[in-house]
Amino acid sequence: xxxxxxxxxxxxxxxxxxxxxxxxxxxxxxxxxxxxxxxxxxxxxxxxxxxxxxxxxxxxxxxxxxxxxxxxxxxxxxxxxxxxxxxxxxxxxxxxxxxxxxxxxxxxxxxxxxxxxxxxxxxxxxxxxxxxxxxxxxxxxxxxxxxxxxxxxxxxxxxxxxxxxxxxxxxxxxxxxxxxxxxxxxxxxxxxxxxxxxxxxxxxxxxxxxxxxxxxxxxxxxxxxxxxxxxxxxxxxxxxxxxxxxxxxxxxxxxxxxxxxxxxxxxxxxxxxxxxxxxxxxxxxxxxxxxxxxxxxxxxxxxxxxxxxxxxxxxxxxxxxxxxxxxxxxxxxxxxxxxxxxxxxxxxxxxxxxxxxxxxxxxxxxxxxx
Ligand SMILES: NC(=O)N[C@@H](CC(=O)O)C(=O)O
Ligand SMILES: [Zn+2]
Ligand SMILES: [Zn+2]
Numbered sequence: 001x002x003x004x005x006x007x008x009x010x011x012x013x014x015x016x017x018x019x020x021x022x023x024x025x026x027x028x029x030x031x032x033x034x035x036x037x038x039x040x041x042x043x044x045x046x047x048x049x050x051x052x053x054x055x056x057x058x059x060x061x062x063x064x065x066x067x068x069x070x071x072x073x074x075x076x077x078x079x080x081x082x083x084x085x086x087x088x089x090x091x092x093x094x095x096x097x098x099x100x101x102x103x104x105x106x107x108x109x110x111x112x113x114x115x116x117x118x119x120x121x122x123x124x125x126x127x128x129x130x131x132x133x134x135x136x137x138x139x140x141x142x143x144x145x146x147x148x149x150x151x152x153x154x155x156x157x158x159x160x161x162x163x164x165x166x167x168x169x170x171x172x173x174x175x176x177x178x179x180x181x182x183x184x185x186x187x188x189x190x191x192x193x194x195x196x197x198x199x200x201x202x203x204x205x206x207x208x209x210x211x212x213x214x215x216x217x218x219x220x221x222x223x224x225x226x227x228x229x230x231x232x233x234x235x236x237x238x239x240x241x242x243x244x245x246x247x248x249x250x251x252x253x254x255x256x257x258x259x260x261x262x263x264x265x266x267x268x269x270x271x272x273x274x275x276x277x278x279x280x281x282x283x284x285x286x287x288x289x290x291x292x293x294x295x296x297x298x299x300x301x302x303x304x305x306x307x308x309x310x311x312x313x314x315x316x317x318x319x320x321x322x323x324x325x326x327x328x329x330x331x332x333x334x335x336x337x338x339x340x341x342x343x344x345x346x347x348x349x350x351x352x353x354x355x356x357x358x359x360x361x362x363x364x365x366x367x368x369x370x
Pocket of ligand 2: 192
């Protein structure tokens with residue numbers, strides 16, 4: 001990739017102080033992850049399984065994971081691709097369509113096959129063409145989910161072409177999300193990959209039925225990183241990064257210890273060729289470097305004591321699961337120069353690099369049950 005074109009961040013960088021500080025956390029989980037399928041999945045899966053014990057697996061394959069049968073087959077392909085000795089559990093999701101059968105959803109959840117259902121407004125993001133156009137058509141599914149306690153993960157952006165791309169998340173809250181929640185009492189909702197102070201304010205009002213995930217990259221980049229000094233396709237994702245005040249609101253919320261906010265990396269691999277082209281795909285691949293970058297963000301915010309809540313405690317609590325017994329240790333020391341890209345048979349996938357120096361690294365993981 002054209003490293004010379006990578007952002008030198010216009011905002012103040014982090015100090016590169018070298019100390020022998022360590023931080024041991026319960027092993028983290030990733031509550032929003034794209035593993036894809038086939039050769040790409042085999043290439044990226046070890047990058048998540050190394051640091052994370054569990055991940056919510058996004059269902060936006062082509063074709064999508066729409067039935068319990070699809071989810072079981074996809075889960076088996078993931079388990080078969082795990083490196084020997086890896087302790088990693090994929091938490092499966094179903095892709096909500098206007099044809100989704102409420103009974104299939106409820107049964108799949110009762111069987112422990114799925115952890116959640118995913119709502120993509122049709123056309124909102126990568127591989128969302130089969131998503132929902134008319135929310136009324138899926139109300140019976142929402143009602144059944146509320147009754148059975150099945151969480152709903154949401155890509156929260158409107159697709160109305162009249163709405164500016166930077167406003168699509170805030171408008172979604174008012175026009176779509178809040179109405180769904182009002183007409184479906186008891187429905188547990190996760191607003192995924194939030195990017196705005198509007199979403200932060202909305203989730204802060206939660207009574208426990210609404211949670212939110214925040215990605216690694218939205219804690220580190222703003223829209224200037226994408227657009228100033230040349231267009232940077234590796235910083236392009238959806239929802240698109242917003243202005244700096246929004247990033248600051250996200251950091252404040254993530255580092256606050258607020259119980260209904262947790263990590264969802266949205267690590268979304270696309271090949272370099274599919275990112276660096278005339279119509280580059282949305283998605284940032286952060287799995288290999290997420291934990292060091294998060295340590296740096298929390299360190300800089302003076303909130304290292306809140307990192308474990310964000311990565312390892314709040315998510316399982318929201319989903320009604322136990323925290324992991326294993327541990328992950330990070331150390332404040334210069335990174336050992338991990339790979340800047342992952343090789344796949346389809347071509348390289350570039351690893352997220354916000355263009356400032358990284359001062360934390362993962363020392364290692366100790367597994368435990370759970
Ligand atoms: N976040 C992204 O920019 N892309 C994701 C889809 C998504 O999570 O919206 C992908 O599948 O590539
Ligand atoms: Zn999304
Ligand atoms: Zn995603």
